[in-house]
Amino acid sequence: MDLDPRTVLAIMLMALATYATRASGLWLASRLPISERTEAWLGYIPGAILVSLVAPVVVSGGPVEVLAALAVVMVAIKTGNLLASMLTGVGAVVILRALIENLS
Amino acid sequence: MMNEERSLLEAERAADETTFTLGGALRGARSCAPSAVSGFAIGLVFGVLARQAGLGAAEAGIMSALVFAGASQFVVLGLWAAPAPVAAVALAALIVNLRHLLMGAALAPHFRGLSRLKAYGSVFFMADENWALAMGEFDKGRRDAAFLIGGGFVMFASWTTSTLIGGSLGQNFGDPARWGLDFAFTAVFLTLLCGMWRGRSDLLPWIAAAVVAVAAERWLPGQWYILLGGLSGSLAGVMRRGS
Numbered sequence: 001m002d003l004d005p006r007t008v009l010a011i012m013l014m015a016l017a018t019y020a021t022r023a024s025g026l027w028l029a030s031r032l033p034i035s036e037r038t039e040a041w042l043g044y045i046p047g048a049i050l051v052s053l054v055a056p057v058v059v060s061g062g063p064v065e066v067l068a069a070l071a072v073v074m075v076a077i078k079t080g081n082l083l084a085s086m087l088t089g090v091g092a093v094v095i096l097r098a099l100i101e102n103l104s
Numbered sequence: 105m106m107n108e109e110r111s112l113l114e115a116e117r118a119a120d121e122t123t124f125t126l127g128g129a130l131r132g133a134r135s136c137a138p139s140a141v142s143g144f145a146i147g148l149v150f151g152v153l154a155r156q157a158g159l160g161a162a163e164a165g166i167m168s169a170l171v172f173a174g175a176s177q178f179v180v181l182g183l184w185a186a187p188a189p190v191a192a193v194a195l196a197a198l199i200v201n202l203r204h205l206l207m208g209a210a211l212a213p214h215f216r217g218l219s220r221l222k223a224y225g226s227v228f229f230m231a232d233e234n235w236a237l238a239m240g241e242f243d244k245g246r247r248d249a250a251f252l253i254g255g256g257f258v259m260f261a262s263w264t265t266s267t268l269i270g271g272s273l274g275q276n277f278g279d280p281a282r283w284g285l286d287f288a289f290t291a292v293f294l295t296l297l298c299g300m301w302r303g304r305s306d307l308l309p310w311i312a313a314a315v316v317a318v319a320a321e322r323w324l325p326g327q328w329y330i331l332l333g334g335l336s337g338s339l340a341g342v343m344r345r346g347s
Contacts, residue, residue: 006188013194015170021201022227025208042210044341046239052317052333072291076298083138089291094284
Protein backbone atom coordinates (compact mmCIF):
# COMPACT_ATOMS: atom_id res chain seq x y z
CA MET A 1 0.00 0.00 0.00
CA ASP A 2 2.39 2.73 -1.09
CA LEU A 3 0.90 5.93 -2.45
CA ASP A 4 2.99 8.24 -4.58
CA PRO A 5 2.11 11.85 -3.65
CA ARG A 6 2.42 13.06 -7.24
CA THR A 7 0.10 10.29 -8.43
CA VAL A 8 -2.41 11.17 -5.72
CA LEU A 9 -2.23 14.83 -6.76
CA ALA A 10 -2.89 13.87 -10.40
CA ILE A 11 -5.88 11.78 -9.32
CA MET A 12 -7.28 14.61 -7.17
CA LEU A 13 -7.06 17.06 -10.07
CA MET A 14 -8.70 14.53 -12.39
CA ALA A 15 -11.46 14.15 -9.83
CA LEU A 16 -11.95 17.92 -9.56
CA ALA A 17 -12.04 18.36 -13.35
CA THR A 18 -14.52 15.51 -13.70
CA TYR A 19 -16.82 16.75 -10.97
CA ALA A 20 -16.75 20.21 -12.54
CA THR A 21 -18.10 18.73 -15.78
CA ARG A 22 -20.83 16.91 -13.86
CA ALA A 23 -21.95 19.91 -11.82
CA SER A 24 -21.65 22.76 -14.34
CA GLY A 25 -24.18 21.46 -16.89
CA LEU A 26 -26.79 21.20 -14.16
CA TRP A 27 -25.75 24.57 -12.73
CA LEU A 28 -25.91 26.40 -16.06
CA ALA A 29 -29.18 24.85 -17.18
CA SER A 30 -30.94 25.49 -13.88
CA ARG A 31 -29.86 29.15 -13.91
CA LEU A 32 -30.81 30.06 -17.45
CA PRO A 33 -34.47 30.35 -18.36
CA ILE A 34 -35.49 27.23 -20.28
CA SER A 35 -37.54 27.95 -23.39
CA GLU A 36 -39.61 25.33 -25.14
CA ARG A 37 -36.91 25.09 -27.77
CA THR A 38 -34.18 24.53 -25.21
CA GLU A 39 -36.28 21.87 -23.55
CA ALA A 40 -36.75 20.12 -26.88
CA TRP A 41 -32.99 20.28 -27.42
CA LEU A 42 -32.33 18.78 -23.99
CA GLY A 43 -34.77 16.00 -24.86
CA TYR A 44 -32.73 15.03 -27.92
CA ILE A 45 -29.46 14.83 -25.99
CA PRO A 46 -29.76 11.33 -24.42
CA GLY A 47 -30.36 9.51 -27.69
CA ALA A 48 -27.72 11.52 -29.53
CA ILE A 49 -25.07 10.80 -26.87
CA LEU A 50 -25.82 7.08 -26.79
CA VAL A 51 -25.73 6.88 -30.60
CA SER A 52 -22.35 8.64 -30.52
CA LEU A 53 -20.99 6.17 -27.98
CA VAL A 54 -22.15 3.16 -29.96
CA ALA A 55 -21.83 4.07 -33.65
CA PRO A 56 -18.00 4.19 -33.93
CA VAL A 57 -17.64 0.82 -32.16
CA VAL A 58 -20.12 -0.85 -34.50
CA VAL A 59 -19.10 0.88 -37.73
CA SER A 60 -15.32 0.58 -37.41
CA GLY A 61 -15.50 -2.80 -35.68
CA GLY A 62 -16.29 -5.02 -38.66
CA PRO A 63 -18.73 -7.89 -39.25
CA VAL A 64 -18.44 -9.35 -35.73
CA GLU A 65 -19.48 -6.11 -34.05
CA VAL A 66 -22.25 -5.44 -36.60
CA LEU A 67 -23.75 -8.92 -36.17
CA ALA A 68 -23.46 -8.78 -32.38
CA ALA A 69 -25.11 -5.36 -32.39
CA LEU A 70 -28.00 -6.71 -34.48
CA ALA A 71 -28.44 -9.59 -32.04
CA VAL A 72 -28.47 -7.16 -29.12
CA VAL A 73 -31.07 -4.93 -30.77
CA MET A 74 -33.30 -7.93 -31.52
CA VAL A 75 -33.16 -9.20 -27.95
CA ALA A 76 -33.61 -5.68 -26.58
CA ILE A 77 -36.75 -5.06 -28.65
CA LYS A 78 -38.19 -8.48 -27.91
CA THR A 79 -37.49 -8.70 -24.17
CA GLY A 80 -36.55 -5.20 -23.06
CA ASN A 81 -34.28 -6.96 -20.59
CA LEU A 82 -30.90 -5.27 -20.10
CA LEU A 83 -29.10 -8.26 -18.64
CA ALA A 84 -30.38 -10.61 -21.36
CA SER A 85 -29.29 -8.33 -24.19
CA MET A 86 -25.92 -7.61 -22.59
CA LEU A 87 -25.20 -11.32 -22.24
CA THR A 88 -26.37 -11.83 -25.84
CA GLY A 89 -23.92 -9.19 -27.05
CA VAL A 90 -20.95 -10.51 -25.09
CA GLY A 91 -21.75 -14.11 -26.02
CA ALA A 92 -22.21 -13.27 -29.70
CA VAL A 93 -18.87 -11.47 -29.84
CA VAL A 94 -17.03 -14.38 -28.19
CA ILE A 95 -18.63 -17.00 -30.45
CA LEU A 96 -18.22 -15.03 -33.68
CA ARG A 97 -14.57 -14.19 -32.92
CA ALA A 98 -13.84 -17.85 -32.20
CA LEU A 99 -15.58 -18.87 -35.46
CA ILE A 100 -13.60 -16.38 -37.52
CA GLU A 101 -10.35 -17.46 -35.89
CA ASN A 102 -11.03 -21.11 -36.72
CA LEU A 103 -12.09 -20.38 -40.28
CA SER A 104 -9.09 -18.27 -41.17
CA MET B 105 -64.67 16.41 -20.17
CA MET B 106 -64.42 16.70 -16.40
CA ASN B 107 -62.25 13.64 -16.29
CA GLU B 108 -60.01 14.93 -18.99
CA GLU B 109 -59.59 18.22 -17.19
CA ARG B 110 -58.84 16.52 -13.94
CA SER B 111 -56.27 14.18 -15.45
CA LEU B 112 -54.61 17.15 -17.12
CA LEU B 113 -54.45 18.95 -13.80
CA GLU B 114 -53.07 15.88 -12.13
CA ALA B 115 -50.45 15.50 -14.81
CA GLU B 116 -49.41 19.10 -14.31
CA ARG B 117 -49.21 18.70 -10.57
CA ALA B 118 -47.21 15.51 -10.93
CA ALA B 119 -44.79 17.37 -13.19
CA ASP B 120 -44.28 19.99 -10.50
CA GLU B 121 -43.72 17.49 -7.74
CA THR B 122 -40.22 16.19 -8.01
CA THR B 123 -39.70 13.74 -5.18
CA PHE B 124 -36.54 12.22 -3.71
CA THR B 125 -37.42 9.04 -1.87
CA LEU B 126 -35.76 5.84 -0.74
CA GLY B 127 -38.21 3.96 -2.97
CA GLY B 128 -36.98 5.92 -5.97
CA ALA B 129 -33.37 5.19 -5.08
CA LEU B 130 -34.11 1.48 -4.77
CA ARG B 131 -35.87 1.49 -8.14
CA GLY B 132 -32.79 3.10 -9.65
CA ALA B 133 -30.54 0.57 -7.96
CA ARG B 134 -32.57 -2.35 -9.30
CA SER B 135 -32.68 -0.96 -12.85
CA CYS B 136 -28.93 -0.39 -12.82
CA ALA B 137 -28.00 -3.85 -11.58
CA PRO B 138 -27.32 -5.30 -15.07
CA SER B 139 -25.19 -2.28 -15.98
CA ALA B 140 -23.32 -2.72 -12.73
CA VAL B 141 -22.54 -6.30 -13.77
CA SER B 142 -20.93 -5.10 -17.00
CA GLY B 143 -19.35 -2.28 -15.03
CA PHE B 144 -17.79 -4.89 -12.77
CA ALA B 145 -16.23 -6.65 -15.75
CA ILE B 146 -14.89 -3.39 -17.19
CA GLY B 147 -13.60 -2.35 -13.75
CA LEU B 148 -11.61 -5.59 -13.54
CA VAL B 149 -10.06 -4.75 -16.89
CA PHE B 150 -9.32 -1.21 -15.74
CA GLY B 151 -7.60 -2.46 -12.59
CA VAL B 152 -5.45 -4.86 -14.61
CA LEU B 153 -4.46 -2.20 -17.14
CA ALA B 154 -3.76 0.34 -14.37
CA ARG B 155 -1.26 -2.05 -12.83
CA GLN B 156 0.35 -2.59 -16.21
CA ALA B 157 0.58 1.21 -16.62
CA GLY B 158 2.50 1.48 -13.34
CA LEU B 159 -0.20 2.45 -10.86
CA GLY B 160 -0.60 0.59 -7.59
CA ALA B 161 -3.84 -1.28 -6.85
CA ALA B 162 -4.68 1.22 -4.10
CA GLU B 163 -4.00 4.17 -6.41
CA ALA B 164 -6.22 2.66 -9.09
CA GLY B 165 -8.94 2.12 -6.48
CA ILE B 166 -8.68 5.73 -5.29
CA MET B 167 -8.96 6.93 -8.88
CA SER B 168 -12.10 4.86 -9.45
CA ALA B 169 -13.66 6.18 -6.24
CA LEU B 170 -12.83 9.86 -6.74
CA VAL B 171 -13.10 10.19 -10.52
CA PHE B 172 -15.75 7.50 -11.17
CA ALA B 173 -15.75 8.00 -14.95
CA GLY B 174 -14.56 4.95 -16.87
CA ALA B 175 -13.77 6.40 -20.30
CA SER B 176 -11.53 9.14 -18.91
CA GLN B 177 -9.76 6.71 -16.60
CA PHE B 178 -8.85 4.44 -19.52
CA VAL B 179 -7.63 7.42 -21.59
CA VAL B 180 -5.43 8.62 -18.74
CA LEU B 181 -3.75 5.21 -18.47
CA GLY B 182 -2.49 5.74 -22.01
CA LEU B 183 -0.78 8.95 -20.87
CA TRP B 184 0.67 7.62 -17.63
CA ALA B 185 4.43 7.92 -17.05
CA ALA B 186 6.84 7.51 -14.14
CA PRO B 187 6.50 10.96 -12.55
CA ALA B 188 2.76 11.32 -13.08
CA PRO B 189 2.04 13.93 -15.81
CA VAL B 190 -0.29 15.91 -13.56
CA ALA B 191 -1.48 18.62 -15.96
CA ALA B 192 -1.92 16.33 -18.97
CA VAL B 193 -3.92 13.87 -16.93
CA ALA B 194 -6.24 16.52 -15.48
CA LEU B 195 -6.78 18.10 -18.90
CA ALA B 196 -7.54 14.73 -20.47
CA ALA B 197 -10.14 14.02 -17.78
CA LEU B 198 -11.72 17.40 -18.40
CA ILE B 199 -11.97 16.88 -22.16
CA VAL B 200 -13.16 13.29 -22.12
CA ASN B 201 -15.83 14.14 -19.57
CA LEU B 202 -17.17 17.25 -21.29
CA ARG B 203 -20.20 15.20 -22.35
CA HIS B 204 -21.28 15.40 -18.70
CA LEU B 205 -22.10 19.05 -19.37
CA LEU B 206 -24.83 18.02 -21.79
CA MET B 207 -26.01 15.22 -19.53
CA GLY B 208 -26.24 17.51 -16.49
CA ALA B 209 -28.11 20.10 -18.53
CA ALA B 210 -30.62 17.45 -19.60
CA LEU B 211 -31.15 16.54 -15.94
CA ALA B 212 -31.80 20.11 -14.84
CA PRO B 213 -35.55 20.30 -15.66
CA HIS B 214 -36.10 17.11 -13.63
CA PHE B 215 -34.03 18.31 -10.68
CA ARG B 216 -35.97 21.55 -10.23
CA GLY B 217 -37.02 21.97 -6.62
CA LEU B 218 -34.37 19.68 -5.16
CA SER B 219 -32.09 21.00 -2.42
CA ARG B 220 -28.54 21.86 -3.48
CA LEU B 221 -27.09 19.00 -1.48
CA LYS B 222 -29.37 16.46 -3.16
CA ALA B 223 -28.88 17.85 -6.67
CA TYR B 224 -25.13 18.38 -6.55
CA GLY B 225 -24.56 15.25 -4.49
CA SER B 226 -26.52 13.21 -7.03
CA VAL B 227 -24.50 14.39 -10.03
CA PHE B 228 -21.27 13.08 -8.52
CA PHE B 229 -22.76 9.62 -9.15
CA MET B 230 -23.92 10.42 -12.70
CA ALA B 231 -22.54 7.82 -15.12
CA ASP B 232 -23.72 7.14 -18.68
CA GLU B 233 -25.86 4.16 -17.72
CA ASN B 234 -27.74 5.40 -14.66
CA TRP B 235 -28.19 8.77 -16.33
CA ALA B 236 -29.70 7.17 -19.45
CA LEU B 237 -31.98 4.98 -17.35
CA ALA B 238 -33.03 7.96 -15.24
CA MET B 239 -33.86 10.01 -18.34
CA GLY B 240 -35.99 7.11 -19.59
CA GLU B 241 -37.72 7.01 -16.21
CA PHE B 242 -38.44 10.76 -16.26
CA ASP B 243 -39.74 10.46 -19.85
CA LYS B 244 -42.35 8.02 -18.59
CA GLY B 245 -43.56 10.68 -16.18
CA ARG B 246 -42.06 9.25 -13.01
CA ARG B 247 -40.56 12.10 -11.05
CA ASP B 248 -38.43 10.54 -8.34
CA ALA B 249 -35.03 12.21 -8.71
CA ALA B 250 -33.39 9.76 -6.28
CA PHE B 251 -33.47 7.21 -9.11
CA LEU B 252 -30.17 8.60 -10.41
CA ILE B 253 -28.21 8.36 -7.17
CA GLY B 254 -29.70 4.95 -6.32
CA GLY B 255 -28.40 3.58 -9.61
CA GLY B 256 -25.17 5.52 -9.13
CA PHE B 257 -24.44 3.88 -5.76
CA VAL B 258 -24.70 0.41 -7.31
CA MET B 259 -22.47 1.40 -10.23
CA PHE B 260 -20.01 3.03 -7.81
CA ALA B 261 -19.80 -0.02 -5.55
CA SER B 262 -19.21 -2.36 -8.45
CA TRP B 263 -16.72 -0.03 -10.19
CA THR B 264 -14.52 0.54 -7.14
CA THR B 265 -14.46 -3.05 -5.87
CA SER B 266 -13.78 -4.46 -9.33
CA THR B 267 -10.93 -1.97 -9.84
CA LEU B 268 -9.33 -3.13 -6.58
CA ILE B 269 -9.74 -6.79 -7.54
CA GLY B 270 -8.40 -6.21 -11.05
CA GLY B 271 -5.51 -4.23 -9.60
CA SER B 272 -4.57 -7.08 -7.29
CA LEU B 273 -4.85 -9.64 -10.09
CA GLY B 274 -2.47 -7.52 -12.14
CA GLN B 275 -0.87 -9.34 -15.04
CA ASN B 276 -2.58 -12.71 -14.50
CA PHE B 277 -5.76 -11.76 -16.32
CA GLY B 278 -4.99 -11.94 -20.03
CA ASP B 279 -6.69 -10.12 -22.88
CA PRO B 280 -10.18 -8.80 -22.01
CA ALA B 281 -11.28 -9.07 -25.66
CA ARG B 282 -11.02 -12.85 -25.30
CA TRP B 283 -13.92 -12.69 -22.84
CA GLY B 284 -15.96 -10.37 -25.06
CA LEU B 285 -15.84 -7.76 -22.30
CA ASP B 286 -14.87 -4.98 -24.67
CA PHE B 287 -18.40 -5.26 -26.12
CA ALA B 288 -20.33 -5.28 -22.82
CA PHE B 289 -20.90 -1.53 -22.63
CA THR B 290 -21.79 -1.25 -26.31
CA ALA B 291 -24.48 -3.87 -25.71
CA VAL B 292 -25.78 -1.94 -22.69
CA PHE B 293 -25.85 1.36 -24.60
CA LEU B 294 -27.61 -0.26 -27.57
CA THR B 295 -30.29 -1.67 -25.31
CA LEU B 296 -30.84 1.68 -23.62
CA LEU B 297 -31.12 3.26 -27.07
CA CYS B 298 -33.86 0.81 -28.11
CA GLY B 299 -35.88 1.98 -25.11
CA MET B 300 -35.36 5.63 -26.06
CA TRP B 301 -36.81 5.46 -29.54
CA ARG B 302 -39.73 7.90 -29.56
CA GLY B 303 -40.67 7.52 -33.20
CA ARG B 304 -39.62 8.88 -36.59
CA SER B 305 -38.72 12.30 -35.20
CA ASP B 306 -35.66 10.62 -33.69
CA LEU B 307 -34.42 9.30 -37.03
CA LEU B 308 -32.69 12.46 -38.26
CA PRO B 309 -30.95 13.38 -34.99
CA TRP B 310 -29.73 9.82 -34.52
CA ILE B 311 -28.36 9.60 -38.05
CA ALA B 312 -26.67 12.99 -37.64
CA ALA B 313 -25.14 11.88 -34.34
CA ALA B 314 -23.91 8.61 -35.85
CA VAL B 315 -22.34 10.23 -38.93
CA VAL B 316 -20.57 12.96 -36.96
CA ALA B 317 -19.42 10.58 -34.21
CA VAL B 318 -17.99 8.05 -36.67
CA ALA B 319 -16.19 10.79 -38.64
CA ALA B 320 -14.86 12.49 -35.51
CA GLU B 321 -13.70 9.22 -34.01
CA ARG B 322 -11.75 8.51 -37.16
CA TRP B 323 -10.16 11.90 -37.72
CA LEU B 324 -9.95 13.65 -34.35
CA PRO B 325 -7.77 12.58 -31.43
CA GLY B 326 -9.22 11.45 -28.12
CA GLN B 327 -12.86 11.28 -27.21
CA TRP B 328 -14.22 14.41 -28.90
CA TYR B 329 -16.51 12.22 -30.97
CA ILE B 330 -18.94 11.66 -28.08
CA LEU B 331 -19.42 15.35 -27.43
CA LEU B 332 -19.52 16.34 -31.12
CA GLY B 333 -21.95 13.55 -32.02
CA GLY B 334 -24.19 14.41 -29.08
CA LEU B 335 -24.20 18.10 -29.96
CA SER B 336 -24.87 17.69 -33.67
CA GLY B 337 -27.52 15.03 -33.16
CA SER B 338 -29.48 17.03 -30.61
CA LEU B 339 -29.15 20.26 -32.60
CA ALA B 340 -30.32 18.49 -35.76
CA GLY B 341 -33.39 17.39 -33.83
CA VAL B 342 -34.30 20.92 -32.73
CA MET B 343 -33.59 22.51 -36.09
CA ARG B 344 -35.82 20.06 -37.92
CA ARG B 345 -38.56 20.79 -35.40
CA GLY B 346 -38.18 24.53 -35.87
CA SER B 347 -38.55 24.47 -39.64
